[in-house]
Amino acid sequence: MDGTTTQHDPRRQVPRTDAVLADPRLVAAADRLGRARVKELVVAAQERARAGELDPGDVVAAAVAALPATAGGLRPVLNATGVVLHTNLGRAALSGAAVTAVAAAAGATDVELDLATGRRARRGRTAMAALAAAVPDAQAVHVVNNGAAALVLAATALAAGREIVVSRGELVEIGDGFRLPDLLVSTGARLREVGTTNRTTAADYTAALGPDTAFVLKVHPSNFVMRGFTSSAAVRDLARLGAPVVVDIGSGLLTPDELLPDEPDAAGALRAGATLVTASGDKLLGGPQAGLLLGRHDVVERLRRHPLARALRVDKITLAALEATLTGPETPTRAALHADPTRLRARVQAVSDALAAAGVDVRVTASGAVVGGGGAPEVTLPSWSLSLPEGYAAPLRTGATPVVGRVERGRLLLDLRCVPPDADGVLTDAVLAVAG
Missing domain, CATH: 3.90.1150.180 (Aspartate Aminotransferase, domain 1)
Known part of the structure; x- marks a missing residue:
C-alpha cells in the first residue's frame, strides 16, 4: 500500500470517539440517556463508516439520529x-391524568407517611379510598400487582390445606400457558371440581360442600364462550349455599356498561352476595396492571395482613396511576x-x-x-x-x-x-x- 492510498483511506478519516462525544447534542443525550449508551451508538456509527456504509463526515449525524427517546427499552406504539x-x-393505555400522577409520584412521596402528624400511615390510603368510593358495595378493598396475584392471595390466605369448590367448566387457561387449576394448586389448596365442562348447577356445588370447604370459586370465562346445551350457577344461587363465595370477574369492570351487557361487574357480584371479588386493573377499568380485591371487611383484612401480601404489593407508581384512573377523566380505554x-x-x-x-x-x-x-x-x-x-x-x-x-x-x-x-x-x- 503506497502513501497516497493510505492518505485517502476513508477509515483514517473517521473522527475520534472523544471528538464525536463532545458534540453538544450528544453531551445533552449523555445526561438524558447515560454516557455508556450514547458511546455505544457513536461506536456503531464509526464502525459503519469504517465499513464504507457511511461517510466519515456523517458519523455525528448518524449517532444523533440513532438516539432513543428514553433510556428504557420500551417504545411507544x-x-x-x-x-x-x-x-x-400493554393492554390499557393510561389516561393523561394517570401519566401526570405517575410523574408526580416518581420522586419522594407520602405513600406511607401522614404529613400532618409526621407518622407512618397506611400505604396508598388515597388510592384505596378512591377504589372504595368507586365500588360502595365493597366493605373493604385491597390492591396487589395483578389479577392472578389477587386470586393467588385469596387462595393462599383462605384455602391453603383446604378445598376450593369450582366448576369444571370454569377451569380456564388465562394466557401464555398459565392454567387456573395449576395456579390454585400451587397455593397449597385442593380443588374440588363439580359439574361437567358444559353444565354445572347449584346442586352440584351443594353436594360438594363439607368441613374442608374453604370457599366456592366462580370464574368468568372471559376469553371464550360456550353455546348450546350449557348451564352455570349464578352468584346469587351460590351465595345461598352458606360457604364463602369468591368471584373472579377477570376484566375489571367495576360497574355495568351498556355496551357490554354480558360482562360481569364487581358491584353486581357483591350485591348478588359474593364474599370477595377479584379483578384486573389494566383491562376494562383502563388503569395500570393491578389486582383488585373487593369484599367483606374481615376477609379483605385477612388477605391484607397475610405475609404473602407483602410480596404481591404494588409500588407508588401503580398506586398513583390507579387513583388517577378512578378519579380522573374518561380513560383512553x-x-x-x-x-x-x-x-x-x-x-x-x-x-x-x-x-x-x-x-x-x-x-x-x-x-x-x-x-x-x-x-x-x-x-x-x-x-x-x-x-x-x-x-x-x-x-x-x-x-x-x-x-x-x-x-x-x-x-x-x-x-x-x-x-x-x-x-x-x-x-x-x-x-x-x-x-x-
Missing part, C-alpha cells in the same frame, strides 16, 4: 390493530370502546385523502374492532380502517414511530379506534415515510 386491550401492546363510528369514518377519510394526494394506494374500509384482553369475546365494535398494501406492515412496525395494524386478505388494515385523534398526523407521516 400507535395501536391501529382494532384491539382495544391488546395484551402484546373507555373512549376507544365508545368511539362514534361516524366520527371514526370521518377521521379515516381525512387521513386517506392526505395519503391519496401523495400517491399512496389507500382505501377506506369498514372493519370490526374487538375488546381484547380476555374481555367480551363475542362483542364486535363497528369501526373504520385505512386499507394499505400488505407490504407496508413491517416497515410501519419498525419505523421511527411504530404503527401496528393487522393484515387481512392481503391488505394491511389500520383501525383508528384506538389511535388518539391528535395522533392522526403522526400516523399519516409514518405511512408517507414508508411510501417514500
